[in-house]
Amino acid sequence: MKQHFLMKKRLSFLGFLLVLVGIACAAMTMTQFSIANSFSSIPKAMIWGCSNFYPTADSFTNFPDIMLKLQETLLISIASASVAAIFAFVFALLGSQVTKINNTLAAFSRFIANVFRNIDVSIWALVLLFSFGQSSLTGYFALFVASFGFLTRAFMETIDEVGSGAIEALRATGAHRFSIIFQAVLPMSMSQLISWVLFMIETNIRAATLVGILTGSGIGFIFDLYYKRMDYHSASLVVLAIVVSILVIEQISNYVRRAML
Amino acid sequence: MTTLLQFKKVSKQYGSSTVALSDVNFSVNEGELVSIIGPSGAGKSTLLRCINRLIDATSGEIIFDGMDVLSIGRRNLKKLRTKIGMIFQNYNLVERLSVFENVLHGRLGYKTALVGALGFYHEEEKARALEILKSLGLEEQIYKRCDQLSGGQKQRVGIARALVQEPRVLLADEPIASLDPSSSKVIMDHLKNICETFGITVLVNLHQLDVALNYSDRIIGISSGRVVFDGMPSALTHDAIRQIYGSDPDGLNLNVERPKEVAQKR
Ligand SMILES: Nc1ncnc2c1ncn2[C@@H]1O[C@H](COP(=O)(O)OP(=O)(O)OP(=O)(O)O)[C@@H](O)[C@H]1O
Ligand SMILES: [Mg+2]
Numbered sequence: 001m002k003q004h005f006l007m008k009k010r011l012s013f014l015g016f017l018l019v020l021v022g023i024a025c026a027a028m029t030m031t032q033f034s035i036a037n038s039f040s041s042i043p044k045a046m047i048w049g050c051s052n053f054y055p056t057a058d059s060f061t062n063f064p065d066i067m068l069k070l071q072e073t074l075l076i077s078i079a080s081a082s083v084a085a086i087f088a089f090v091f092a093l094l095g096s097q098v099t100k101i102n103n104t105l106a107a108f109s110r111f112i113a114n115v116f117r118n119i120d121v122s123i124w125a126l127v128l129l130f131s132f133g134q135s136s137l138t139g140y141f142a143l144f145v146a147s148f149g150f151l152t153r154a155f156m157e158t159i160d161e162v163g164s165g166a167i168e169a170l171r172a173t174g175a176h177r178f179s180i181i182f183q184a185v186l187p188m189s190m191s192q193l194i195s196w197v198l199f200m201i202e203t204n205i206r207a208a209t210l211v212g213i214l215t216g217s218g219i220g221f222i223f224d225l226y227y228k229r230m231d232y233h234s235a236s237l238v239v240l241a242i243v244v245s246i247l248v249i250e251q252i253s254n255y256v257r258r259a260m261l
Numbered sequence: 262m263t264t265l266l267q268f269k270k271v272s273k274q275y276g277s278s279t280v281a282l283s284d285v286n287f288s289v290n291e292g293e294l295v296s297i298i299g300p301s302g303a304g305k306s307t308l309l310r311c312i313n314r315l316i317d318a319t320s321g322e323i324i325f326d327g328m329d330v331l332s333i334g335r336r337n338l339k340k341l342r343t344k345i346g347m348i349f350q351n352y353n354l355v356e357r358l359s360v361f362e363n364v365l366h367g368r369l370g371y372k373t374a375l376v377g378a379l380g381f382y383h384e385e386e387k388a389r390a391l392e393i394l395k396s397l398g399l400e401e402q403i404y405k406r407c408d409q410l411s412g413g414q415k416q417r418v419g420i421a422r423a424l425v426q427e428p429r430v431l432l433a434d435e436p437i438a439s440l441d442p443s444s445s446k447v448i449m450d451h452l453k454n455i456c457e458t459f460g461i462t463v464l465v466n467l468h469q470l471d472v473a474l475n476y477s478d479r480i481i482g483i484s485s486g487r488v489v490f491d492g493m494p495s496a497l498t499h500d501a502i503r504q505i506y507g508s509d510p511d512g513l514n515l516n517v518e519r520p521k522e523v524a525q526k527r
Contacts, residue, residue: 166355168315168353170369173346173366173426175377176339176369176372178374178377179369179377183378184355187358
C-alpha cells in the first residue's frame with residue numbers, strides 16, 4: 001500500500017518532468033532556437049568580452065561622472081522604495097483580512113495593488129515618459145509605482161501571517177483602531193516589513209539600470225551613452241560599479257536583517 | 262443578587278446556513294463563576310464573543326449591566342468593552358513586546374486614538390499593572406519578551422492584561438486548553454480567586470468537565486447552539502452530560518468525580 005503510494009508520487013513527478021521537457025522542445029522549434037548554435041557562440045562572446053569589455057586607465061577619467069550617476073541612481077532607488085513603503089503600508093492595512101475596515105475597501109485596495117504589481121517597471125517607465133519626459137523624475141515615479149504594487153502585496157501577506165490573535169485581544173479591550181495598529185500590528189510585523197523594504201531597494205537598484213536607459217537618467221543613461229559611442233571600456237566600468245554597489249547594498253541589508261532579529 | 266448579564270432569545274447565524282446559536286436564554290449574576298461546556302462546534306466561542314461584540318449576534322437581546330449590547334453606538338461599545346476583560350486559548354499576546362507592555366495594553370480602551378497609538382500610560386496605570394503582575398507571580402518576568410515565556414506564564418500575562426482593565430466580567434475562551442495539568446490548575450485557581458476576592462464575574466468556556474465541576478458556581482451546557490443544561494454542578498447528571506455531548510459519559514473517558522467541596526457548596 002505504502003510502496004504503491006510512493007511509486008505513484010514518483011511517477012507523477014516523472015510525468016511532470018516529461019511535460020516540462022516537451023514544452024521546452026516545442027518552444028525551441030517554434031522560435032527556431034538552436035541549443036547547438038547558442039552554445040557554440042559562447043566562446044566567441046567570451047573572446048569579444050575579454051578583448052573589449054574591460055575598464056582601461058583611459059576610461060577612469062569618466063569615473064567621477066559615473067559615481068555621480070551611480071549616486072543619483074542609489075538615492076532614487078532608496079527614496080522610491082521607502083516612500084512607496086509608507087503608501088503600501090496603508091493599503092496593506094486596508095486590504096489585509098485581519099485589519100480591514102470593510103470588504104469593499106479591502107477589495108479595492110487588493111485590486112489597486114494587483115494592477116500596479118502586475119505591470120512591469122519597464123512598462124511604467126515607458127508610460128510615464130509621455131507625461132514627464134526624459135528625466136530622473138520619470139525614473140523615480142516608475143520605480144515608485146512598481147515598488148508600491150509589490151510592497152502592498154508583500155505587506156498584506158505579512159500582516160495576514162502575523163495573525164489575528166493579538167489584534168482580536170486588543171479589540172476586546174476597546175482599543176481604537178490606530179492603537180491596535182501601532183501597539184500590535186506594527187511591533188509584530190516590523191522586522192518582516194523592513195526586510196521587504198530592503199529587498200525592494202536591492203531590486204530597485206537592479207531595475208534602475210534598465211529604467212535609466214529608458215528614461216535617460218542615472219546609471220542606465222550613462223551606460224547607454226558609452227555603449228552607443230562604442231566606448232566599451234567605460235561601459236564596462238559602469239557595469240563594474242553597478243555590481244559592486246549591489247554587493248555592498250546586499251551586505252548592508254543582510255547586516256540590518258541580522259541585527260533586527 | 263443582581264443580574265449582570267442576560268441573554269434573551271439570542272441567535273447567531275454565519276452566512277446563510279451555519280446556525281451557531283439559536284434562541285439562547287440565560288442570565289448571569291454578579292460575582293458568579295459560570296462554566297460553559299459543550300462539544301466542539303457547539304457555539305461556545307461564538308457565545309462569549311457576542312457579549313463584547315467581537316461577533317454581532319443576528320437577533321435577540323443581550324443586556325449587560327443595564328446596557329442593550331446589540332444596539333449601542335460606537336462610543337458606548339468602546340466603553341462596554343473596557344468593562345469586559347477577555348482571555349484566550351492562544352493567549353493572543355504581542356509576542357515581540359515585553360510582559361509589561363502587553364499588560365498595559367489592557368488600558369488602551371480608556372485612551373484616545375493618538376494617546377493609545379503612542380502608548381502613553383499614567384503612572385497609576387503602571388503601578389497598578391506592576392501590582393497585578395506581582396499578585397500573579399510574574400514579578401521576575403516583567404521586562405522579558407513574551408515569546409520567552411512558558412504557556413502558563415503567557416496565560417497569566419493574559420489575565421493581567423484583562424485585570425488592568427478593571428473589568429466587571431472576565432470572559433475566558435478555553436483558557437487552559439493548551440496547558441499541562443499543573444499550569445491549568447494555577448490558571449483556574451487564579452480565575453477562582455479573582456472571582457472571589459474582587460467580585461469579578463467570570464464566564465469560562467471549558468472542554469474539561471472535571472475542571473468545570475470543580476470550579477464553577479454554575480454550569481451552562483450547550484449543544485448545537487442551544488442551551489441544554491443550566492444549573493449547579495451538583496445537578497449535572499449523567500443524563501444531562503449525555504444530552505450535552507451526545508454520548509455516554511463513561512464512553513467519553515471524562516474524569517467525573519464529584520469533589521466533596523463542590524457537593525457541599527450551597
Ligand atoms: N467566522 C465564522 N464563519 C463561519 N462559521 C463559523 C465562524 N466561526 C464559527 N463558525 C461555526 O459556528 C459554529 C460554532 O463555532 P464556535 O467556534 O462558536 O464553536 P465552539 O463551541 O467554540 O467550538 P470549539 O470547542 O471547537 O472551540 C461551528 O459550526 C463553526 O463552524
Ligand atoms: Mg471555541
